[in-house]
Amino acid sequence: MHRRWQWTIVVILIILILGISVPYFRKSLKSAFNYISNPVINIFVKAGQKTKTFFSVIGKINKLANENENLKKELLDRKKEEAQIEVLKNENLEFAKQLKYFQENPDIDFITGRIVYKDPSRLQNYLTINIGEKDGVQKDMSVVSQGYLIGKITEVNNNSSKVFLITNSNSSISALVLPSQALGLIRGQLGYGLKIESLPKDAKISTSDYVVTSGMGDYSKGLIIGEISEIISNKNDVFQSANVKPMFDYSTLEIISVIK
DSSP, rough: HHHHHHHHOOOHHHHHHHHHHHHHHHHHHHHHHHHHHHHHHHHHHHHHHOOOOOEEEEEEEHHHHHHHHHHHHHHHHHHHHHHHHHHHHHHHHHHHHHHHHHHHOTTTEEEEEEEOOOOOOOOOOOEESSSSGGGOOOTEEEEEEEEEEEEEEEOOOOOEEEEETTTTTEEEEEEEETTEEEEEEEEEETTTTTEEEEOOTTTOOTTTTTEEESSSSSSSSOEEEEEEEEOOOOOTTTSEEEEESSSSSSGGGGGEEEEE
């Protein structure tokens, strides 16, 4: 009987001890869990924040890239418009100069056109223009730019024509030097140059003298070919000769007129 009471007291004490210690144990266990788990949780939280930041940055980069692409397109369109305006301005200026020449020479009948092809190598010395048989163009008609001779028609199609330039090495034109009226022969040179040969020995010629067509041959009379840039003959030569600078610039040539 005595031993039973002893066990009863021991059980009661154990229950009391557990009742007192369990909350503390729970609290300690919770603290330990928090101590262990918080760093891990913090890692995942920070990783999540970084991932969110990463995708946010990616989104901003994509947005900036799209905006940059749109700006590039707008800039390209603007440059294209500016280039087209500049081309039109140059063409209008050339048209105005062509018109002025023919207004000052009302007896000349002409057709105005645009160059649609140039030889990029500059070796063939030919041009193609956008006017042809339907416009009244015929073979051997003189072709001018602002009144200056550039060549003649050698081939005619319905909507286009081919122009043989005076600077072609196979070109030869009967010409006069002004004001001396010395008669000579203009020949084309490589590199878009000209040379006048067979001038009389006693003819008075000098640099800056104008050279014009004589009217003998395929070209109309009085068309300006160029001006003497250098006298290359010497006193022992039978004839005088000189280099002649053409009055047109091949690289900027766009508008021409065909004289009927």
